[in-house]
Amino acid sequence: MDIIENWFSERYSDYLQLSFRVRDQLISVKTDYQRIDVFDTYSFGRLLSIDGTVQLTDQDEYIYHEMITEVPYVYAKRKPQSALVIGGGDGGAALRLLKLGLKRIVNVEIDSQVVEVSRRFFPNLASSFDDPACHLVIGDGIKFVSETDEKFDLIVVDSTDPEGPAEGLFSANFYRSVKRVLSDGGIVVVQSGSPFYQPRALELASSGLREVFSNVKTYTAFIPTYPSGLWSFTMAGDEIMDAPLRSAQGRYFNSEVARGAFMLPEFVKQVIHKAER
Numbered sequence: 001m002d003i004i005e006n007w008f009s010e011r012y013s014d015y016l017q018l019s020f021r022v023r024d025q026l027i028s029v030k031t032d033y034q035r036i037d038v039f040d041t042y043s044f045g046r047l048l049s050i051d052g053t054v055q056l057t058d059q060d061e062y063i064y065h066e067m068i069t070e071v072p073y074v075y076a077k078r079k080p081q082s083a084l085v086i087g088g089g090d091g092g093a094a095l096r097l098l099k100l101g102l103k104r105i106v107n108v109e110i111d112s113q114v115v116e117v118s119r120r121f122f123p124n125l126a127s128s129f130d131d132p133a134c135h136l137v138i139g140d141g142i143k144f145v146s147e148t149d150e151k152f153d154l155i156v157v158d159s160t161d162p163e164g165p166a167e168g169l170f171s172a173n174f175y176r177s178v179k180r181v182l183s184d185g186g187i188v189v190v191q192s193g194s195p196f197y198q199p200r201a202l203e204l205a206s207s208g209l210r211e212v213f214s215n216v217k218t219y220t221a222f223i224p225t226y227p228s229g230l231w232s233f234t235m236a237g238d239e240i241m242d243a244p245l246r247s248a249q250g251r252y253f254n255s256e257v258a259r260g261a262f263m264l265p266e267f268v269k270q271v272i273h274k275a276e277r
C-alpha cells in the first residue's frame with residue numbers, strides 16, 4: 001500500500017495498482033492481526049482497507065454484500081432462518097441478512113478493532129450488531145465452527161483473502177467443520193477472490209468445498225473497487241436448487257442476476273476445472 005500525495009493505492013502486482021484520490025486519512029490502526037485504514041475518497045466515499053487491500057467503500061459495498069447473502073438465500077431449499085457470518089466485522093453482511101428477515105445471526109469476527117472502526121466510520125453497516133437478532137462474537141471463526149453445537153441454515157464466509165488469519169478459512173478441514181454445523185439443506189457461501197488476479201483463492205475454495213460437499217457452484221459479480229472488477233463467490237451444500245425458489249431485490253441483485261451470475265467466462269471455468277483435478 002502507498003499513500004503518496006493524497007492517493008491511496010492498492011498494489012495488485014509490482015507493475016499494477018488501483019489508486020484513489022483521498023481527501024483525508026480518517027484512521028490508521030495496527031492490531032494484533034492486521035493494519036486497518038479508513039480513507040475519505042473523492043469518488044467512492046469512505047473506504048475501509050485491511051493490510052492495504054480494499055474491503056469496502058460507501059459507493060459499492062452493496063454489490064458485495066447483496067451478492068454474498070441474497071444468492072444463497074434464493075437458492076436454498078428451505079427458507080433460511082438462521083445464519084453464521086465468519087469475518088464480516090464491518091457488519092454489512094449481517095445487515096443484508098437482517099433485511100432478508102433472518103431471525104438469528106451469529107457473526108464471528110476475529111479482530112474487535114474492525115468492529116470498532118466500522119462502528120465509528122460505517123455506522124449504518126455496524127448498526128446490524130445492535131439488532132437483537134444479531135449476536136457478535138469476537139473470536140476465530142475456525143475455532144468457533146469446531147466447537148459450537150448450534151446449526152445454521154446459511155453460513156457466510158465473509159473473510160479477507162487467504163493469507164494471515166483467513167488462510168485456514170480456505171481449507172477442506174475448515175469446510176468439514178462447516179458441514180457439521182450446517183442444517184440439513186443448508187448452504188455455505190465463501191468469497192473466493194478475483195478469478196483474474198487471485199486464481200489461488202478460487203482454486204482453494206473450489207477444491208476444498210468439492211472435497212466436502214456434493215454440490216459446488218461459483219458465481220461472479222462486478223465490484224468496481226476490487227482487483228479487476230470481476231469477483232467470485234462459491235457456494236456449496238448437499239441440496240442447492242437449480243433455480244431460485246424465492247425472490248430478493250437489491251440495487252445490484254435481481255431475478256436476472258440470480259441466474260446470470262452463474263454464467264461463467266471460459267477462463268474462470270478453467271480455474272475451477274484446475275481445482276477439480
Ligand code: SAM
Binds near residue numbers: 064159161166169
Ligand atoms: N468484503 C471484504 C473483502 O472481501 O474484501 C471482507 C470484509 S470483512 C472486513 C473480512 C474480515 O474477516 C476482517 O475483518 C478480518 O478480521 C476477518 N477475519 C479474517 N480471518 C478470520 C478468522 N479466522 N475468523 C474470523 N474472522 C476473520
